[in-house]
Amino acid sequence: MAERGPPRSAARELADREAVFKALAHASRRHVLLVLHFRGGELTAGEIAARFSCSWPTTTRHLGVLVRAGLVRVEARGRERVYRLDRERLDAVAGTFLAWFRAPPPPTGDAPTGDAGS
Amino acid sequence: MAERGPPRSAARELADREAVFKALAHASRRHVLLVLHFRGGELTAGEIAARFSCSWPTTTRHLGVLVRAGLVRVEARGRERVYRLDRERLDAVAGTFLAWFRAPPPPTGDAPTGDAGS
DNA sequence: ACATCCATTAGCAATTCGGCTAATCGAGCG
């Protein structure tokens, strides 16, 4: 898994990783992803907000973070907005990162694109 | 992958997930994991700190977050401290979460343990 | 046109985060 599509530039990949993992850092946002997935992958803002204890505006902001990370897509439909999960993206970004650790490191340290130091 | 060991309680699993994803939310911490993995899985605090642009104390704190999340273990050796990556844990927690999205959701929404709402 | 409904945007307070420098601690060496 996680070996698909056009090659993103290293910088782009880094930025995507940052956005995705930042988005995954909050329990409510992880939960939104799960709800979206297990509820057929498509829900309106109101349906999502109804499932959470926090206020609707707060949920709206969480959704915004997920959208900006590319994990979720919005489609305006009449006066409601439909949010849809992008499973591929989740796997492409988070999955690819985790995949580095799956296998033992090659003797020649051919590291992936990291971010600081040598 | 990601189906191993004694069953953690739901609450425990939630807390672990929170700690792990919070730890993964910062680029420097993700980078520490990568360095650890691609450098034989075992480095001293000084060796790690040397690879980063931020100050040593700051790196120490990042390492603390990783340790508390269980992603890294420390062993005191003389006056140095050796940090070692726990790949299994990374996969057990983050991998298991991502695995929920790998397959299409079953018609009967048998959701995993989330955190809020209905 | 007007009222209503779905949803976002604005703006604020409280908290957490991430960086730094200075101080401290403990092990090893001369």
Add this chain to the structure above:
DNA sequence: CGCTCGATTAGCCGAATTGCTAATGGATGT
């Protein structure tokens, strides 16, 4: 013993995050 070296702890500060309520925006229905 005293000094140095590896590393963490303490404390400060600015920036980002997350929560809320109130205000606004835009589509629908009467």
